[in-house]
Amino acid sequence: MEKLSVIAIIFFTLKQLWPVWLSLWLLVAASFAYRRRLGLYGQLFDSGVGIAGVVLIAFWFFTALFADIISTFDPLQQFVALKHAPPGAIETSSGVPFLFGGDKLARDVFSRMIHGSRIVLIVAPLATALAFAVGIALGLPAGYLGGRIDRFFSFLANLILAFPLILLFYLLVSPGILDTPIPYVMAAVLFCFPITLLLAMVYAGFRGRPVLCAGLIGGILVAGAWLFATFVFDSDPLGVMRVSPSTLNIFVAVAFASSPSVFRIVRGLTMDIKTREYVAAAQTRGESPWYTMLWEILPNARGPLIVDACLRIGYTTIFLGALGYFGLGMPPESPDWGTAIKDASRLLRVAVHPVIPPAVALMSFVLGLNLLADSLREQSLRD
Numbered sequence: 426m427e428k429l430s431v432i433a434i435i436f437f438t439l440k441q442l443w444p445v446w447l448s449l450w451l452l453v454a455a456s457f458a459y460r461r462r463l464g465l466y467g468q469l470f471d472s473g474v475g476i477a478g479v480v481l482i483a484f485w486f487f488t489a490l491f492a493d494i495i496s497t498f499d500p501l502q503q504f505v506a507l508k509h510a511p512p513g514a515i516e517t518s519s520g521v522p523f524l525f526g527g528d529k530l531a532r533d534v535f536s537r538m539i540h541g542s543r544i545v546l547i548v549a550p551l552a553t554a555l556a557f558a559v560g561i562a563l564g565l566p567a568g569y570l571g572g573r574i575d576r577f578f579s580f581l582a583n584l585i586l587a588f589p590l591i592l593l594f595y596l597l598v599s600p601g602i603l604d605t606p607i608p609y610v611m612a613a614v615l616f617c618f619p620i621t622l623l624l625a626m627v628y629a630g631f632r633g634r635p636v637l638c639a640g641l642i643g644g645i646l647v648a649g650a651w652l653f654a655t656f657v658f659d660s661d662p663l664g665v666m667r668v669s670p671s672t673l674n675i676f677v678a679v680a681f682a683s684s685p686s687v688f689r690i691v692r693g694l695t696m697d698i699k700t701r702e703y704v705a706a707a708q709t710r711g712e713s714p715w716y717t718m719l720w721e722i723l724p725n726a727r728g729p730l731i732v733d734a735c736l737r738i739g740y741t742t743i744f745l746g747a748l749g750y751f752g753l754g755m756p757p758e759s760p761d762w763g764t765a766i767k768d769a770s771r772l773l774r775v776a777v778h779p780v781i782p783p784a785v786a787l788m789s790f791v792l793g794l795n796l797l798a799d800s801l802r803e804q805s806l807r808d
Contacts, residue, residue: 750763
């Protein structure tokens with residue numbers, strides 16, 4: 426079997442990633458040039474840790490963005506002659522190499538790793554954002570109003586947190602759940618929180634400007650209707666997105682399991698910030714509780730929340746990988762990193778190379794998030 430040398434593999438891999446290198450260069454150059462005008466993001470470029478975190482995350486972001494250009498083959502395409510092919514093996518009909526070799530089903534490991542980044546970078550951040558929407562929507566009134574509302578929401582959060590996390594994930598993403606309406610019902614309930622939160626924010630902040638307020642509320646309602654049609658009723662009116670039941674189940678499970686931790690963080694921050702003078706000033710002006718919570722307390726809690734969001738996206742990525750490793754993640758043909766690691770780890774005695782690229786990809790992405798969180802924490806302590 427004809428194959429490339431190690432140096433040739435490195436050269437062709439770097440060459441194949443040219444859109445990523447170009448985008449990274451433009452991003453870093455622009456960030457350095459205007460870092461004094463970019464606020465918190467610009468301050469990240471004052472430390473090596475922040476630069477490393479931004480570069481690692483941006484690398485995988487641009488990789489996911491240009492996955493169709495970078496990948497050399499379709500991630501699901503099979504070439505029987507290249508089953509367990511070593512790195513650099515050349516596909517004879519096209520003359521294009523399997524840069525990282527072939528897996529047990531004769532698929533290109535490099536292309537699957539590239540397309541796997543797209544799945545991870547969509548599911549993990551969006552699931553984390555949904556968890557934050559739920560945690561913020563419940564944590565703000567619990568910390569600000571206190572009393573029975575605080576006790577009730579805290580009881581629900583503690584009830585969910587009482588379950589071991591792996592066991593909770595197993596119960597939520599077990600195959601039997603897919604045959605029930607539970608994932609769709611949970612999605613419907615969870616999606617109500619970000620929609621309600623945005624509506625309350627717009628109404629509380631712009632009710633004095635009725636035209637703008639009505640326009641923003643209309644846009645939120647349209648976006649919310651699209652979310653429900655796409656994710657809850659599985660009928661995207663635009664025809665641009667199709668979410669499989671297993672993907673929806675994982676998305677909902679991650680958001681549901683993460684939201685109690687976010688709730689406790691938001692509740693604690695709210696209880697601390699509500700004693701500040703600017704909150705008392707808003708109360709003296711006669712502002713509504715929702716205005717005070719969403720426009721006075723929440724913006725001043727953004728520092729710790731941004732740091733926690735970076736860490737939580739990393740945790741979510743690891744959980745997605747763990748679920749994929751245990752066969753509870755995406756569909757079996759999915760190129761996501763967890764599923765790729767699971768498939769390759771079962772045949773380590775036959776071939777080691779298929780497991781290394783997705784494992785390194787998962788590790789580097791989570792490392793970038795941790796470095797970014799560390800840098801953001803340092804900046805918040807300085808401020």
